[in-house]
Amino acid sequence: MKNRTSPRGRSVFQKAAAAPHVVWAVMFIIAPMLFVLYFAFTDTDGNFTLSNIAAIGQYGNTILLSIAFALIATVVCLLIGYPLAYFMSRTSPRTQKVLLVLLMLPMWCNLLIRTYALMALLDNGGLLNSLLESIGLPRLSIVGTNFGVILGMIYDFLPYMVLPIFTVMTKLDKRYVEAAHDLGCNGVRTMTRVVFPLTVSGVVSGVTMVFVPSISTFYISQKLGAGKIDLVGDTIERLFQNTSTYNIGATMSLGMMILIILSVCIMNRFSDGEGRGMII
Amino acid sequence: MENGVLIRLQGVSKAFDGETVLENVSLDIHDKEFITLLGPSGCGKTTTLRIIGGFETPDTGDVFFDGVRINDVPPYKRLVNTVFQKYALFPHLNVYENVAFGLRLKKLPEAEIKAKVQEMLAMVNLKGFERRHVTTLSGGQQQRVAIARALVNRPRVLLLDEPLGALDLKLRKDMQNELKKIQRQTGITFIYVTHDQEEALSMSDTVVVMADGKIQQIGTPVDIYNEPVNAFVADFIGESNILDGTMLADCKVRFSNHIFDCVDSGFGKGELVDVVIRPEDVDVVPLERGMLSGTVSSVTFKGDYYEIIVDVDGFKWMLETSDFVGVDQRIGLSIDPDAIHVMKRSEYSDTFGDYSTFSEEMDHLSDVTEEDAT
Amino acid sequence: MMKFLSRFYMAIIFLLLYTPILVLIIFSFNEGGTLSEFTGVSLTWYGELFSDEEALSALINSLILAVSASVIATIIGTFAALGLHHMRNRYIKGAINTVTNIPMMNPDIVTGVSMMLLFVAVSAMLGSRDLFGFGTLLIAHVTFDLPYVLLSVTPRFKALDKSMSEAAQDLGCTPARAFFMVDLPEILPGIVSALMMSFTLSLDDFVISHFVSSPNFQTLPLYVYNQTAHNVKFSMYALCALIVFIILAILLVVNFAGSFRSVRHRKGGA
Numbered sequence: 001m002k003n004r005t006s007p008r009g010r011s012v013f014q015k016a017a018a019a020p021h022v023v024w025a026v027m028f029i030i031a032p033m034l035f036v037l038y039f040a041f042t043d044t045d046g047n048f049t050l051s052n053i054a055a056i057g058q059y060g061n062t063i064l065l066s067i068a069f070a071l072i073a074t075v076v077c078l079l080i081g082y083p084l085a086y087f088m089s090r091t092s093p094r095t096q097k098v099l100l101v102l103l104m105l106p107m108w109c110n111l112l113i114r115t116y117a118l119m120a121l122l123d124n125g126g127l128l129n130s131l132l133e134s135i136g137l138p139r140l141s142i143v144g145t146n147f148g149v150i151l152g153m154i155y156d157f158l159p160y161m162v163l164p165i166f167t168v169m170t171k172l173d174k175r176y177v178e179a180a181h182d183l184g185c186n187g188v189r190t191m192t193r194v195v196f197p198l199t200v201s202g203v204v205s206g207v208t209m210v211f212v213p214s215i216s217t218f219y220i221s222q223k224l225g226a227g228k229i230d231l232v233g234d235t236i237e238r239l240f241q242n243t244s245t246y247n248i249g250a251t252m253s254l255g256m257m258i259l260i261i262l263s264v265c266i267m268n269r270f271s272d273g274e275g276r277g278m279i280i
Numbered sequence: 281m282e283n284g285v286l287i288r289l290q291g292v293s294k295a296f297d298g299e300t301v302l303e304n305v306s307l308d309i310h311d312k313e314f315i316t317l318l319g320p321s322g323c324g325k326t327t328t329l330r331i332i333g334g335f336e337t338p339d340t341g342d343v344f345f346d347g348v349r350i351n352d353v354p355p356y357k358r359l360v361n362t363v364f365q366k367y368a369l370f371p372h373l374n375v376y377e378n379v380a381f382g383l384r385l386k387k388l389p390e391a392e393i394k395a396k397v398q399e400m401l402a403m404v405n406l407k408g409f410e411r412r413h414v415t416t417l418s419g420g421q422q423q424r425v426a427i428a429r430a431l432v433n434r435p436r437v438l439l440l441d442e443p444l445g446a447l448d449l450k451l452r453k454d455m456q457n458e459l460k461k462i463q464r465q466t467g468i469t470f471i472y473v474t475h476d477q478e479e480a481l482s483m484s485d486t487v488v489v490m491a492d493g494k495i496q497q498i499g500t501p502v503d504i505y506n507e508p509v510n511a512f513v514a515d516f517i518g519e520s521n522i523l524d525g526t527m528l529a530d531c532k533v534r535f536s537n538h539i540f541d542c543v544d545s546g547f548g549k550g551e552l553v554d555v556v557i558r559p560e561d562v563d564v565v566p567l568e569r570g571m572l573s574g575t576v577s578s579v580t581f582k583g584d585y586y587e588i589i590v591d592v593d594g595f596k597w598m599l600e601t602s603d604f605v606g607v608d609q610r611i612g613l614s615i616d617p618d619a620i621h622v623m624k625r626s627e628y629s630d631t632f633g634d635y636s637t638f639s640e641e642m643d644h645l646s647d648v649t650e651e652d653a654t
Numbered sequence: 655m656m657k658f659l660s661r662f663y664m665a666i667i668f669l670l671l672y673t674p675i676l677v678l679i680i681f682s683f684n685e686g687g688t689l690s691e692f693t694g695v696s697l698t699w700y701g702e703l704f705s706d707e708e709a710l711s712a713l714i715n716s717l718i719l720a721v722s723a724s725v726i727a728t729i730i731g732t733f734a735a736l737g738l739h740h741m742r743n744r745y746i747k748g749a750i751n752t753v754t755n756i757p758m759m760n761p762d763i764v765t766g767v768s769m770m771l772l773f774v775a776v777s778a779m780l781g782s783r784d785l786f787g788f789g790t791l792l793i794a795h796v797t798f799d800l801p802y803v804l805l806s807v808t809p810r811f812k813a814l815d816k817s818m819s820e821a822a823q824d825l826g827c828t829p830a831r832a833f834f835m836v837d838l839p840e841i842l843p844g845i846v847s848a849l850m851m852s853f854t855l856s857l858d859d860f861v862i863s864h865f866v867s868s869p870n871f872q873t874l875p876l877y878v879y880n881q882t883a884h885n886v887k888f889s890m891y892a893l894c895a896l897i898v899f900i901i902l903a904i905l906l907v908v909n910f911a912g913s914f915r916s917v918r919h920r921k922g923g924a
Contacts, residue, residue, distance in 0.1 A: 013830075018737025018750065021730050021800070025753045028797045032768035033756070035775055084667050087660035101905055102668055106675065108901045110858055112878050113894040117674035120681070120689055120891070127677055130690035158671065216761030219860070219879070233763055240767055240865065246774070253767045257760060264759065335820055355823040356832075362824045368817035372839040382825035433825065 036257075039250030044243075052251035059235055059252065066232040067259075069146070070215035073153035074161075077210045078203065080154070081161035085202075086195070088162070089169035096170065103166070107159045112219060118155050119143055119223045144226035152224035153214045160213075161206040168202030169195075204267045212260055232256060286311040286436065286469055287332060292341035294327055301327050303493040304341070309437075309471060310486075314463050316472040318480040319490035320516070325473045326365075326441055328490070332471060333439050334358050346436075361430035362439040366446060367422045369414040375401070375425055376410035382433040400428040403462065420451045427462070437469045444479065456483055477517050481505065489513050491628075510623055514556040515632035521562075521597045522632055525555040525622065533622055536572050536592055540615060544622035554623045559587070559600045561619035570612015576605050589635050596635040675898060682891035699892040706889060712877035719788070719873060720856035723795035728849045730796070731803030732841070738804075739811040751804075758801040766865035769794045773866060786868035794866045795859065799852035806851060810844030 043049045056063075088099050106114060121127055122142045129139045142148040172195065180194040196203075218233030225231075232252065239249030287309040294302040302324045309315055317325035330336040331343060334355035343350050350358065361382070369378050376397055383393045401407055404424035409417070414425060423443060430438055443459075444452045460483050463470045474480055480487050481501040489496045489504060489512075497509045508514035511522050525535035530545035535555050547553060567573055574592035588605060590597045592613065605611055677689075682700070686693030703709055734754075741747045757765045769790070777785045814837055822832035860875035867876055881890050 014736060014740040016737070017733040018741065021734030021737070021754070022750060024730060024797070024800070025750065028769070028772070028793055029753055029756050032765075032772040035771040036764075036768045038775075039771055080667065084664060087664050090660065097909070099664070099668075101909060102672075105898075105902060105905060106671055108854065108858070108905070109675065109894075109898055110860065110875055110878070112860055112875055112882065113678075113897060114674070116878075116882050116890065117678040117894065121674045121677050123689065126689045127681070155671070155674070158667075212759075212761050216763045218763070223882070236763055236767060237864075240770065246771065249767065250771060253764045257764050260759075260761060333820075333824060335823075354828075355820070356826045356828055360824075362821065364817045364821055366815075366817065368815060368821040370818065370821070370836055381822070385826040385831075429821075429825070 036250050036254055039247050040254045041251075043247060052248050055248050056251060056255060059232070062230050062235055063232055063255075065229075066215050069150055069153065069231065070211050073150050073157065073214045074207055074211045076150075076154050077158050077161040078207060081158055081206065082165060082203070085162045085165035085169050088166050089172070100166070103159050103162055107163070111156055114156055115152055115220050115223050118152055122148065122151075122224070143224055144228050146229060148224040148226075149221050149229050149231075152220040153210075153217065156220060157210040157213055160209040164205035164209065165199060165202035168199045172198055200270055204270055208264055208267055211263065215260070216256060284310045284312075286346060287471075288342075288344040289328070289331070290342045290344070292328075292331060292338040292343065294324075294331065294336060294339050301493050302331075302338070305493075305495055306341075307488060307495060307498070309469065311436075312467050312469055313485045314460070314470045314472065314483060315486040315488065316474060316480040316484040317488050317490055318474060318477060318516075319496075320475055323490040324493040325475075325490050329362075329439050329441055329471060329473050332437070333360055333362050359436040360439060361433050361435035361437075362441065363423075363426045363430050363443045365441045365443075367426040369422055369425055369429070371415055373414070374410065375406065375412050375414060375417070378414055378425055379429045379432055381429060386433075396432050397428075400432040403431075403465070404428045404458075419447050420455065423447065423455060427459070431462070431466065431468070435468060437471060438463075440470060440472045442473055442475070444474075444476075452479070459483065481517070489516065491516070507621065508556060508623065510626035510628050511554050511556075511630075511632045512626070512628035514554075514621075514623065515628075519559050519598055520632075521557045521559065521635070523555045523557070523595065524630070525553050527551045527553050527622065531617070533620065536595065538571055540571065540620055541617040542620040542622055543618050544620070547622065547624070552625055554625055554629050556621040556623060557597075557615060557619055559598045560585075561615065562597070562599045563614040563616075564588075564599060564601045564603060564605060565612040565614045567610050567612045570614055572613040572615075573610060574613065576607050576609045576611060579605065579607055598635045678891055679895040679898060682888070682895040684888075687888045699888040700896075703889040703892045703896075708872070709874075709877060709889075709893065712872045712874045715788075715871055716857055716874040719791055719795060720853050723792055723799055723856045724849050724852035726792070727796045727799035727803050727852045728845060731800050731848060732807050732845055734800075735804055735807040735811050738808070739814075754804055755801050757798040758805075762798075762859075762861035763865075765798060766794070766862040769797070769862065770865040784868070786866060787871045790866040790868075791863055791871065791873070794862050795856045798859070798862055799855055802851050802855060803848040806848040807841065807844040810841045814840055 040052055041048055041050070043051065088096060088103075091099065119126075122140075123129070124139065124141060124143065126143075128142075132139060142151065176194055176198060177190055180190040185193060215231075216233045218231065218237045221229050221231045221234050236249055236252050236256070239245040239252065285308045287307075289305055289307040292302055292305045293300070301322075305324070305328060307328075317328055319325050327336060331338055334350070334353060334357075337351060345353075345358070345360075370381065373381070379397045379400055380393050383396060388396075397410075398407075401409065404427055406421065406424050406428065409421065409425075414422060417425065423446075426443070440459075444455050447455060456479060459470070459472075472480075472483065481504070484501055486498065487501055487504050488498050491512050497504060497513050499507070504513065505517055508517060508520075514520040514522055523535040525533045527533055527547040527549065528539065529549060530547075531542055533540055533542050533544070533553065533555060572592050574590040574597065576588050577591050577596065578589045580587045582600075585600045585602050586604060588599050588601060590599055590611065590613065597613070599613070681689055681692065683695045683697070684692050685696035685698060687699070734750075738747055738750060760768075773785050773790050777783055818836045818840070819829070819832045822836040823829060827835060858875065859873075860879060863873055863876055864879065867873070872880070878890060878893065881887050
């Protein structure tokens with residue numbers, strides 16, 4: 001029999017229970033978004049203008065650089081993370097539990113701490129360089145380069161790629177793999193024809209969870225870029241330090257939001273889309 | 281209490297989202313009786329039960345309890361308790377606390393609660409299970425806890441919603457006997473919902489056959505089996521061959537191009553009727569002595585009898601016989617007058633009773649899906 | 655061979671993942687206060703950290719904020735999940751869920767900026783009163799906690815067996831009483847995890863707080879950010895190391911508690 005709710009079961013209390021949340025969402029989720037819209041299309045005096053959109057042009061290079069960095073970081077995370085998740089899922093349940101804690105620990109550490117730790121290691125006066133020097137090799141300057149920033153993104157966000165893929169992998173029925181072998185797939189073809197298609201939803205969440213923070217970061221570029229590399233996040237952060245540039249900052253934020261919504265929509269076409277919520 | 285009627289449903293109708301599930305149902309339930317609502321899934325039997333339990337309110341019509349209208353009395357104020365379909369035992373409480381739940385709400389003294397719970401657990405053979413967690417119990421044990429939890433409150437009426445549906449066959453038979461025993465012991469009115477006709481016939485004092493939101497027939501198991509009122513009931517309760525017939529006169533009916541003597545009367549002359557003949561009521565006789573003749577198209581060994589399908593001029597009969605007959609053998613059929621049951625035609629005419637598409641697997645399959653659906 | 659390769663691969667990745675953190679922890683005990691050589695074990699930097707009143711007040715602020723935000727978000731979110739569970743109109747339900755998830759889907763910087771603009775605009779309307787401080791932080795934190803609360807409580811409501819509540823009513827509970835006696839114990843694990851999750855998220859948040867805070871009310875991540883803005887401070891190494899230790903301890907406790915519970919459950923104890 002279908003699930004039927006009797007009118008008796010639904011009291012006024014139950015109907016009103018969502019009301020505080022709805023009020024909250026309207027005031028603090030919808031209203032802020034409307035203010036972003038408002039600021040994006042007005043000038044400092046509050047008059048309607050489209051000049052902010054034109055003004056974004058001057059940040060064209062920054063935007064392209066940000067997209068490129070985020071894409072590279074995401075692809076590298078996927079290339080490193082997918083095999084890691086696969087290998088992790090093939091261990092015994094006990095080992096899996098330990099590995100999962102090991103994977104989660106950096107995620108629960110504050111991003112600032114992880115980034116700071118990496119910077120401390122790679123810095124010109126850091127441990128890596130003094131080690132290199134002591135064995136007579138030349139110093140590596142990583143901090144302050146594009147490579148350093150991308151490395152920071154990969155280091156910070158790799159666990160966010162691995163976790164959702166690992167979760168989907170452990171739920172993957174081993175019999176599919178056995179059936180594929182039974183039907184004549186070799187190891188590689190089993191991977192490409194069976195395992196990967198069945199774990200696409202995890203890949204999509206992982207990619208989203210790496211791409212979104214990568215494209216919007218500003219702490220990583222500040223620390224590992226040593227202030228020499230400017231990304232969209234840095235730009236927005238700077239624009240919001242001064243009242244006169246709020247409007248163009250809002251336009252940049254709006255643009256980033258649209259870009260991310262678009263890419264998430266495209267990504268979700270590849271799977272049923274479980275969103276970022278999978279992390280926890 | 282007038283004439284021992286404890287619960288009366290009067291013209292009760294109910295619709296969900298514009299879809300009618302109960303249509304003008306009227307039913308008297310007597311004190312201390314074991315009454316079964318029987319029908320296929322979606323027939324409205326569970327909704328009827330939920331209306332009596334107070335979980336649904338009828339759209340139209342009234343429910344009376346002991347002569348008092350109780351349409352708007354909430355479940356917790358009714359002298360009725362329910363054994364739910366999948367038991368609905370509280371997973372965070374142990375066996376003892378589950379059974380004591382209702383008594384605690386009544387704020388009985390602890391000693392009394394203990395005595396009552398112990399007594400009830402003894403009755404359902406669960407002594408010593410007090411501290412067990414309900415999730416660790418087997419299906420049969422959970423079932424007993426659910427019964428004890430309901431009965432310990434000494435309700436006037438116990439509602440049971442397909443209580444044995446989740447149990448395997450052997451356990452189901454044992455529980456049927458036990459339930460019947462408990463009902464006799466306690467003298468509590470049982471209203472039992474099931475789609476299993478065998479269960480209904482073997483346990484009940486009264487069977488209410490329902491289909492499409494309407495009551496088709498109310499009667500004792502014997503009445504229902506022997507005197508079904510229409511093709512639906514005849515088909516749903518046991519196996520039946522249902523044929524189109526014409527009443528020629530009182531106690532004279534023609535079907536299968538043959539005129540038979542029967543015991544039914546009171547139909548119009550020349551009235552079209554449905555004729556029911558149970559498989560076990562047909563005698564297989566040598567060809568020359570048969571009233572009808574046909575060709576055996578399949579034979580299934582059933583242990584103490586053979587179930588055979590016989591093609592008589594294109595209509596497939598199901599018969600039960602203890603003598604072996606071979607496939608493709610021509611046999612004669614002989615039917616006694618009192619084996620013939622004549623019914624008025626109804627909306628269910630011509631939809632049941634021909635075994636031309638019959639197969640064991642299909643019968644089995646439909647049983648399974650039905651259980652899943654409910 | 656394959657097994658060895660996979661072990662090797664996992665070992666390398668985890669090693670790389672942990673090297674910076676381990677180096678940071680080790681050098682937080684370095685007497686010399688340089689990263690280039692380890693001169694001797696000392697707790698100098700920890701001492702400096704604990705005598706830093708700014709750090710202590712940031713820690714206290716963080717805890718106050720995380721506790722209040724997680725409690726408020728859990729209460730609002732749990733009631734919202736209840737209301738949504740009983741809501742029939744699929745479109746309204748879908749709309750509410752979509753809006754709720756915006757802070758989860760958006761990059762933190764956009765959420766932070768949007769909240770900042772709201773507060774700026776409201777403050778302008780109130781005649782340039784400075785609103786930024788604990789209040790704005792609390793509002794922002796509750797807002798980004800809410801989707802996670804719904805995420806962990808909603809499945810519990812969905813898994814509720816309606817017949818449980820009916821059984822309780824059948825046995826004499828009023829509907830409200832049935833909710834507290836039967837449904838709430840089933841939902842409680844979801845509420846607890848919502849509370850824990852939003853507490854950690856609040857404690858951890860930097861980006862959104864960065865845009866809605868004022869210098870008068872600093873949280874720990876904001877303090878770390880300000881301290882690390884220019885030059886390397888070794889007391890920050892000590893702080894980071896401490897935080898890692900605490901998280902490790904919590905993770906271990908949670909995991910052990912979890913396995914204890916499952917053992918007890920298997921034995922069938924109450």
